[in-house]
Amino acid sequence: MKRILLVHAHPAIRRSRINKALLAAAQGVEGVTVHDLYEEYPDFHIQVAREQELLRQHDGVVFQHPFYWYSTPAILKQWADLVLQHGFAYGENGRELEGKFWIQAISTGGMAEAYCAVGYNRFSIRQLLAPLEQTASLCRMQFLPPFVVHGTFQLTEAELQQHADHYRHVLTHLCSDAFEPGKVLAHDSLNLAVPLPQTRS
Amino acid sequence: MHLDSFLAQAFIYLCAAVISVPIAKRLGLGSVLGYLLAGVLIGPFVLKFVGREGGDVMHFAEFGVVMMLFVIGLELKPRLLWRLRGPILGMGGVQVAATALLIGAAAMALGLPWKQGLALGMILAMSSTAIVLQSLAEKGQMKSEAGRASFAVLLFQDIAVIPILAILPLLAVGGAPVAIDPHHGAAADVVPGWHQALLTVGAVALIVGGGRFLIGPLFRFVASTKLREIFTATALLLVIGIALLMQSVGLSPALGTFLAGVVLAESEFRHELESDIEPFKGLLLGIFFIAVGAGVDFSLIASQPLIMIQAVAGLLGLKMLVLFIVARFSRMPGTDTSLFTLALAQGGEFCFVLLSMADAGHILPTSITKPTVAVVALSMAMTPLMLLLHEKVLLPWLLKTQQQRPMDEIPDEENAVLIAGYGRFGHIVGRLLRAYGIGATVLDMDSDQVDFLRRMGLKLFYGDASRPDLLESAGAARAKLIVIAIDDEAKALQIIDTVQHHYPHLAILARASGRLHAYEMVKRGIEHIYRETLGSSLDMAAQTLRTLGYPAHEALRATRLFKELDERSLRSMADVWYEHKLGAAYVNAARDQIEEMEKLFSADMKGLSKPDGGWDTDSLRRENERPGS
Ligand SMILES: Cc1cc2nc3c(=O)[nH]c(=O)nc-3n(C[C@H](O)[C@H](O)[C@H](O)COP(=O)(O)O)c2cc1C
Numbered sequence: 001m002k003r004i005l006l007v008h009a010h011p012a013i014r015r016s017r018i019n020k021a022l023l024a025a026a027q028g029v030e031g032v033t034v035h036d037l038y039e040e041y042p043d044f045h046i047q048v049a050r051e052q053e054l055l056r057q058h059d060g061v062v063f064q065h066p067f068y069w070y071s072t073p074a075i076l077k078q079w080a081d082l083v084l085q086h087g088f089a090y091g092e093n094g095r096e097l098e099g100k101f102w103i104q105a106i107s108t109g110g111m112a113e114a115y116c117a118v119g120y121n122r123f124s125i126r127q128l129l130a131p132l133e134q135t136a137s138l139c140r141m142q143f144l145p146p147f148v149v150h151g152t153f154q155l156t157e158a159e160l161q162q163h164a165d166h167y168r169h170v171l172t173h174l175c176s177d178a179f180e181p182g183k184v185l186a187h188d189s190l191n192l193a194v195p196l197p198q199t200r201s
Numbered sequence: 202m203h204l205d206s207f208l209a210q211a212f213i214y215l216c217a218a219v220i221s222v223p224i225a226k227r228l229g230l231g232s233v234l235g236y237l238l239a240g241v242l243i244g245p246f247v248l249k250f251v252g253r254e255g256g257d258v259m260h261f262a263e264f265g266v267v268m269m270l271f272v273i274g275l276e277l278k279p280r281l282l283w284r285l286r287g288p289i290l291g292m293g294g295v296q297v298a299a300t301a302l303l304i305g306a307a308a309m310a311l312g313l314p315w316k317q318g319l320a321l322g323m324i325l326a327m328s329s330t331a332i333v334l335q336s337l338a339e340k341g342q343m344k345s346e347a348g349r350a351s352f353a354v355l356l357f358q359d360i361a362v363i364p365i366l367a368i369l370p371l372l373a374v375g376g377a378p379v380a381i382d383p384h385h386g387a388a389a390d391v392v393p394g395w396h397q398a399l400l401t402v403g404a405v406a407l408i409v410g411g412g413r414f415l416i417g418p419l420f421r422f423v424a425s426t427k428l429r430e431i432f433t434a435t436a437l438l439l440v441i442g443i444a445l446l447m448q449s450v451g452l453s454p455a456l457g458t459f460l461a462g463v464v465l466a467e468s469e470f471r472h473e474l475e476s477d478i479e480p481f482k483g484l485l486l487g488i489f490f491i492a493v494g495a496g497v498d499f500s501l502i503a504s505q506p507l508i509m510i511q512a513v514a515g516l517l518g519l520k521m522l523v524l525f526i527v528a529r530f531s532r533m534p535g536t537d538t539s540l541f542t543l544a545l546a547q548g549g550e551f552c553f554v555l556l557s558m559a560d561a562g563h564i565l566p567t568s569i570t571k572p573t574v575a576v577v578a579l580s581m582a583m584t585p586l587m588l589l590l591h592e593k594v595l596l597p598w599l600l601k602t603q604q605q606r607p608m609d610e611i612p613d614e615e616n617a618v619l620i621a622g623y624g625r626f627g628h629i630v631g632r633l634l635r636a637y638g639i640g641a642t643v644l645d646m647d648s649d650q651v652d653f654l655r656r657m658g659l660k661l662f663y664g665d666a667s668r669p670d671l672l673e674s675a676g677a678a679r680a681k682l683i684v685i686a687i688d689d690e691a692k693a694l695q696i697i698d699t700v701q702h703h704y705p706h707l708a709i710l711a712r713a714s715g716r717l718h719a720y721e722m723v724k725r726g727i728e729h730i731y732r733e734t735l736g737s738s739l740d741m742a743a744q745t746l747r748t749l750g751y752p753a754h755e756a757l758r759a760t761r762l763f764k765e766l767d768e769r770s771l772r773s774m775a776d777v778w779y780e781h782k783l784g785a786a787y788v789n790a791a792r793d794q795i796e797e798m799e800k801l802f803s804a805d806m807k808g809l810s811k812p813d814g815g816w817d818t819d820s821l822r823r824e825n826e827r828p829g830s
Contacts, residue, residue, distance in 0.1 A: 011813075
């Protein structure tokens with residue numbers, strides 16, 4: 001069984017719809033450690049040694065957050081700047097994260113159609129995530145396709161619940177021994193790579 | 202006494218107290234002086250509301266002293282009392298013995314036989330527990346060295362009353378010695394010495410044992426009825442019962458209740474007992490002071506004013522002499538010495554009791570006891586005045602001369618930071634700077650603190666940072682900033698004025714004790730003002746929100762927003778305050794500010810206004826509403 005560190009970042013969780021639901025779904029999944037950055041470090045005073053130790057103890061990281069300005073909420077940037085130290089995460093002697101996987105689990109206000117060359121966002125999600133993908137690569141980590149919920153403003157309660165169930169299913173799969181990173185690499189998103197078994201429809 | 206005459210009396214006494222005490226407090230005279238003045242006012246020589254029966258009232262009100270000692274006992278754990286045994290026996294013993302002998306000698310020099318002189322000396326060695334403790338407590342001085350010493354001496358005097366009661370009859374002129382019942386001044390049955398000793402030990406054992414083993418279950422039982430007044434009744438019953446017990450075996454009731462208080466100091470009912478007895482104590486003491494005031498015999502004073510003045514001055518002078526020597530020998534600091542000396546110089550309520558006994562027992566002639574009562578009452582009335590004088594004149598003067606400790610030489614160092622005041626506040630700043638390897642020149646005005654911190658290896662200098670010459674030698678001309686972290690409000694403003702006048706280039710970071718103090722700083726154009734407790738209380742508020750389940754980051758930003766709004770209101774309110782002080786205009790403006798602030802906050806809660814609006818998605822959501830739905 002694999003162990004996953006779920007690093008969550010939402011600055012105003014009381015106003016959240018989708019991330020609140022996703023986070024609730026992730027609670028209690030065996031193998032998943034939920035780690036809420038805005039809750040742990042409300043003043044951005046991140047304890048680097050503690051974060052690095054958490055990373056060591058897990059086989060992969062899921063960064064869950066709303067998509068803000070085509071990127072992460074501020075605290076995740078602060079986290080990366082401080083925690084992914086030279087000599088720990090990268091550089092000749094920085095091999096602590098080698099071989100671990102890196103996953104973004106994001107929600108976007110924009111619809112899926114908008115994230116392509118002809119859409120108003122002009123770039124695909126994978127393109128926009130390039131800086132993170134390269135960060136993972138420098139840390140010798142394996143960047144896997146993201147889990148994405150699009151069009152958050154128009155989600156009905158039922159859809160929210162469906163995404164939450166799907167997310168839980170994906171996390172459970174990632175932790176299981178059956179999971180092989182090589183098998184999902186070809187897909188655009190984890191949503192497609194690990195579909196929810198169609199029991200309901 | 203008839204009911205209506207009792208009610209009328211009560212009305213007069215309470216009326217006098219309610220009117221004069223607040224006025225006296227407003228004028229800074231203290232409540233004791235207020236009560237005394239009230240007594241004089243309603244007494245037989247001014248308004249004539251109360252006549253000679255003042256004595257009865259006083260007798261009744263003396264019970265306030267008994268209650269006071271019970272309450273004091275409650276605050277004094279046995280261990281603490283044990284630690285005080287040195288001062289009680291040492292200072293108390295010397296004070297009583299030396300005063301008795303000195304006054305006795307003086308009386309003999311004035312022509313009294315030695316027996317009468319000694320009796321008078323012993324009687325006048327007593328001080329007034331009621332006045333001293335009440336006054337010191339009101340000035341917050343009970344925990345000072347002078348306060349503790351005064352308490353120790355008073356306690357010894359209370360104990361000393363027992364042997365004095367035994368010795369007095371032996372000093373009777375002529376006739377056979379008679380034992381005396383302290384509360385009626387009449388002869389009582391003579392009990393053999395061993396019998397008396399047995400009774401005493403028995404009574405004390407009963408109080409200690411009962412307090413340990415009986416009172417707890419009793420109060421628990423009473424408390425379980427949940428009847429507040431029955432609890433109060435039990436508390437009163439306890440105090441009165443002990444007083445009666447002590448009286449019946451010839452001991453001081455005050456001493457007995459004090460002992461009971463100490464025994465109960467560690468019980469779980471301590472606070473409840475205290476708050477139950479407290480109002481009775483306060484009221485009775487007040488009435489006692491009024492009775493003292495009413496009892497001052499002005500006709501006697503008027504008939505021989507010079508002699509009376511001399512007698513009062515002589516009594517106070519002799520007692521002060523002894524007290525001063527006692528204080529010196531126990532190495533009290535100067536300001537405590539002066540307070541201790543002045544506080545205990547009067548005659549006490551026990552003097553009245555003992556004098557009436559001495560009169561009845563033919564130990565002293567009435568021609569002596571009568572004026573002595575007036576002298577004692579006058580000396581008691583003088584005490585609050587003397588303490589006032591001490592606070593307003595003597596203390597400032599002493600503090601000034603004490604500063605004769607020469608200011609330290611400050612070696613020429615190039616420090617960018619000056620810190621004035623290295624107590625709880627300033628030392629945090631200093632320690633952080635030290636940890637950062639930033640040198641600071643530290644000045645403090647508390648010479649004990651300076652010596653103590655020096656011994657801990659810190660480098661700081663004794664000196665007054667409001668003096669330009671000292672600032673100069675501390676390197677103010679080359680420094681970049683000054684941290685003003687002293688707790689003396691006036692002094693802090695003085696330092697600001699000095700710095701602004703002589704070293705305008707220095708940045709000022711100032712500690713303010715509260716809003717009003719901060720206003721003064723705003724008025725002086727200070728930008729960096731730190732209200733002492735604001736930081737901690739905001740931290741606490743944030744944690745309160747978190748504990749209630751609000752997200753941590755939101756809670757933090759809420760306190761930041763609050764601080765920002767509060768700071769803004771502080772700056773805008775400073776003008777209003779400066780113009781109107783705490784008048785109606787200020788109160789109204791303050792109320793508006795608070796309302797405004799709360800509106801902003803609740804708006805945020807409801808998502809109406811937009812602090813942190815960047816994270817708000819309502820309008821986005823509306824714009825993106827699924828077409829047609
Ligand atoms: C500051 C901010 C920036 C945002 N930037 C983007 C963006 O670049 N692209 C996008 O599709 N949505 C953007 N959105 C919309 C959020 O992604 C959307 O509100 C969020 O995913 C909803 O998740 P939640 O319900 O957990 O808050 C932004 C929202 C905010 C508040």
